[in-house]
């Protein structure tokens with residue numbers, strides 16, 4: 085009886101979850117922003133004074149007027165002689181002007197006592213105060229000192245100077261009474277230098293808004309702690325805290341709160357009592373685990389104002405206002421969390437911090453491939469910007485989705501696809517909003533299949549000061565990019581099923597191949613799996629797997645070199661697990677380690693990394709495709725030279741790679 089009522093409850097929870105009934109009202113982004121503006125008027129909470137040493141990152145609470153002139157006096161900007169310009173008019177090397185010298189030497193800090201009268205000059209050093217009567221300074225290089233008729237020193241000047249030459253006038257840098265900095269300025273090293281130059285030892289700044297940061301979820305683990313299968317490191321809290329500081333706020337970490345409504349409510353109350361704004365992440369989309377939402381639902385005055393926005397990433401965003409304070413529940417997905425933070429929460433923190441509006445830069449770019457988009461939501465596509473040979477930009481979708489942390493972290497910017505658009509054609513011009521202020525142009529663009537050997541080479545280049553941008557999109561993706569001329573180098577390992585040859589059959593006239601190295605592919609399995617223990621070869625292992633209906637495989641994605649190999653190996657068989665496609669060697673290995681599969685195909689380096697059993701299958705050739713038009717670029721030439729360097733080869737061999745015969749020939 086107890087059991088069946090438990091079952092009924094569980095079914096009810098499941099059906100609630102399935103219906104996603106918490107999305108009462110999915111609204112447009114504009115409407116969500118309008119509601120936020122209607123309910124929240126963020127202004128700074130007060131002023132405090134801090135010393136210059138503690139001022140970096142703070143926001144100025146008042147305009148600062150210069151209390152002094154900078155420089156405070158007319159001073160020489162070169163080492164030489166202070167003169168009257170009129171005395172040296174027309175001076176030339178052949179007919180120099182001769183001036184008597186005063187006896188004082190005007191180094192910085194000395195107050196001049198002798199006037200520069202007509203026909204007279206004073207020795208002056210850079211930074212020295214200009215004496216009365218002088219109106220210009222002549223560089224020592226244009227002069228010669230000799231003894232005059234009465235044994236007094238005379239300076240001969242070989243060049244004329246206009247009045248004011250080599251003199252920095254008092255107040256010419258900053259004039260007394262001038263507004264040096266305005267209220268709302270973020271104090272960086274540059275602003276702090278100006279404050280110090282006008283003699284201010286401390287400055288009025290806005291009190292920093294205190295931003296409570298909470299992560300929710302039983303699976304979330306603090307970075308630094310050990311992790312079990314199924315658990316996830318808390319990246320959201322770290323990125324939200326750092327982003328809060330960048331905006332001028334003070335993050336207050338409330339840690340990870342378990343999926344427990346009472347604990348969540350208590351943490352929320354503490355956060356609201358101590359802070360100006362509360363940011364939670366996780367637990368806002370699914371019905372059954374929507375505890376964060378339920379804890380926030382208790383808030384009144386007015387409570388929840390938005391739950392569900394028609395955008396991607398960020399649909400389950402929940403915004404509440406209570407007693408003039410914002411409580412935001414960001415989606416748990418890392419890219420969704422940071423994207424919605426910047427879109428909705430950052431402007432509120434900036435307002436509370438007293439910052440002026442933060443403008444993001446935009447650049448025009450071209451989309452290199454067709455992409456599809458879900459109808460009904462404005463989709464923000466994270467992109468990596470690559471320079472094209474004609475000086476334009478290509479916006480390469482990073483395509484890892486909102487659940488990945490790298491989608492946002494490694495993107496240069498994003499562009500929007502309107503809610504009603506289902507596909508954007510290749511070649512479409514897009515306007516990319518930059519995440520950082522500038523696009524860093526790369527010296528070398530590498531797109532294609534990921535390989536730890538390639539990582540080693542990129543590391544060397546970066547250390548030499550060559551900026552490399554690498555995008556891991558798989559072999560076929562890299563080949564496509566090379567064909568379109570979008571990259572300098574594409575790392576690929578594609579086998580032509582007809583000939584069994586690697587990479588070469590895929591070249592076009594506009595592409596050339598730089599031979600790389602071989603990686604040993606094989607069948608991987610858990611060492612304690614008795615089914616594979618007696619197998620002497622990879623073929624025997626596959627036969628053993630095919631003979632056991634309970635033996636699950638992990639496949640590789642179509643288009644990958646390994647998939648072609650697997651299909652050849654299976655000779656048309658589709659054993660259980662065939663539909664389960666890992667996207668990388670590591671992905672396949674993890675599936676076997678975690679028992680979601682029993683066998684798969686991966687390279688030896690990876691099998692070793694995960695402690696898996698390995699039976700060699702065949703060598704796989706990993707090469708570098710280079711568009712001919714880019715072959716002679718300095719960074720490409722350096723890459724090739726590095727690949728042929730015996731020291732690099734030894735390193736690659738130590739990692740388990742075999743330098744291919746062609747590569748060895750090329751190096752001769």
Ligand SMILES: Nc1nc2c(c(=O)[nH]1)N[C@H]1C(S)=C(S)[C@@H](COP(=O)(O)OP(=O)(O)OC[C@H]3O[C@@H](n4cnc5c(N)ncnc54)[C@H](O)[C@@H]3O)O[C@H]1N2
Nearest residue numbers: 299316317318319320366367368369370399415416417420
């Ligand atoms: N059937 C549906 N499923 C989902 C929908 C939907 O409409 N129907 N929406 C999807 C969308 S869109 C998003 S975004 C996610 C967000 O879900 P939640 O906000 O409820 O987040 P969780 O379920 O708690 O976690 C999602 C994911 O993120 C990981 N996570 C959570 N917190 C952190 C953290 N602090 N640091 C790093 N990673 C974190 C968590 O482990 C999960 O993997 O829902 C979709 N589902």
Ligand code: MOO
Nearest residue numbers: 397398399420486
């Ligand atoms: O809104 Mo979710 O953020 O699409 O991934």
